[in-house]
Amino acid sequence: MKKxxxxxxxxxxxxxxxxxxxxxxxxxxxxxxYLIEDNSYLKEEDLIDYLxxxxxxxxxxxxxxxxxxxxxxxKVKGAIMAVIGLVTTPFIIILLVASFLLKIxxxxxxxxxxxxxxxxxxVLIFSMVADIFKSSVNSKFSRFVFLxxxxxxxxxxxxxxxxxILSVLISIFYYKMxxxxxx
Amino acid sequence: MLKTYLLLFYxxxxxxxxxxxxxxxxxxxxxxxxxxxxxxxxxxxxxxxxISNITPGPVGINMxxxxxxxxxxxxxxxxxxxxxxxxxxxxxxxxxYFLNKFREAKLVKFIFKGLRxxxxxxxxxVAIQLIIQxxxxxxxxxxxxxxxxxxxxxxxxxxFVLYKYLxxxxxxxxxxxxxxxxxxxxx
Numbered sequence: 001m002k003k004x005x006x007x008x009x010x011x012x013x014x015x016x017x018x019x020x021x022x023x024x025x026x027x028x029x030x031x032x033x034y035l036i037e038d039n040s041y042l043k044e045e046d047l048i049d050y051l052x053x054x055x056x057x058x059x060x061x062x063x064x065x066x067x068x069x070x071x072x073x074x075k076v077k078g079a080i081m082a083v084i085g086l087v088t089t090p091f092i093i094i095l096l097v098a099s100f101l102l103k104i105x106x107x108x109x110x111x112x113x114x115x116x117x118x119x120x121x122x123v124l125i126f127s128m129v130a131d132i133f134k135s136s137v138n139s140k141f142s143r144f145v146f147l148x149x150x151x152x153x154x155x156x157x158x159x160x161x162x163x164x165i166l167s168v169l170i171s172i173f174y175y176k177m178x179x180x181x182x183x
Numbered sequence: 184m185l186k187t188y189l190l191l192f193y194x195x196x197x198x199x200x201x202x203x204x205x206x207x208x209x210x211x212x213x214x215x216x217x218x219x220x221x222x223x224x225x226x227x228x229x230x231x232x233x234i235s236n237i238t239p240g241p242v243g244i245n246m247x248x249x250x251x252x253x254x255x256x257x258x259x260x261x262x263x264x265x266x267x268x269x270x271x272x273x274x275x276x277x278x279x280y281f282l283n284k285f286r287e288a289k290l291v292k293f294i295f296k297g298l299r300x301x302x303x304x305x306x307x308x309v310a311i312q313l314i315i316q317x318x319x320x321x322x323x324x325x326x327x328x329x330x331x332x333x334x335x336x337x338x339x340x341x342x343f344v345l346y347k348y349l350x351x352x353x354x355x356x357x358x359x360x361x362x363x364x365x366x367x368x369x370x
Contacts, residue, residue, distance in 0.1 A: 117360040145300040167301040
């Protein structure tokens, strides 16, 4: 593998950040283009491994994949450059939007447009829920967890942090029970 | 002011560390913030989700930048963005060190079997909260029926149907929502 300069890493992830529209998975084809096809810094299997790992870790998927691939290029320094490069564009754009949006948000036409946009977001979130439900709520155990968290969250307004920790504890408990049964 | 900085850091650190599954997984945490702080309203958050969909960058990072800026200026935005990134960053580095062990651990795999349905349930609350906000005008449970907004309900149905026709393209459905919202409010 060629040694990549830190500045080069920053440039690559900056360009990726510029094009990172939509969900976190959009980063996969971009990484493939800039790290494999244009420069052959990595192999395609590496990227697929990073994706699998990123899905298993907390945090944003695009960000996790950048940490892994940046690390593969130049260890910790590479990972830091990758993350900074990735967030540069979103950071600047949101600062511009925040200062601009606050000024125009009283406008009645802007408000009506955003009223419709918010309803579109409901549609997007519902289809996301349906997708995750289909792909991951497919066993007795996962149905149980889904129902439990749903009921607990609906009637008690517990914070998501507590519910996530609770589901981890339940999984460990269930796993140990199964292990004992098999032993 | 120092307290605001610390709270921003704490909340976005938690959001980064506990949201599993990427993309919209940060939303339940962000919606929870609307209930305990006055940093932003549910309405502002939903608008930001839309903006994040049409600008580059993940919604979790965008929301951290936005909230940091509106509550504590440029320094606040740098701090919140850093907070949402640093937890997963360190965790990912640790995982690289234990790469092979981690991938084979059955227990870890099993934990994720429980985490995905949890993400799903948390996200469905977000959808329910949004419907209460925009279709029931943010009413409390006891006067839901009086606050029902038929216009919003009909528009929502139209958008659901349209989404299928637009081949599930998020940017197009947001554009359609903006145009239809504009047109609907003229009447």
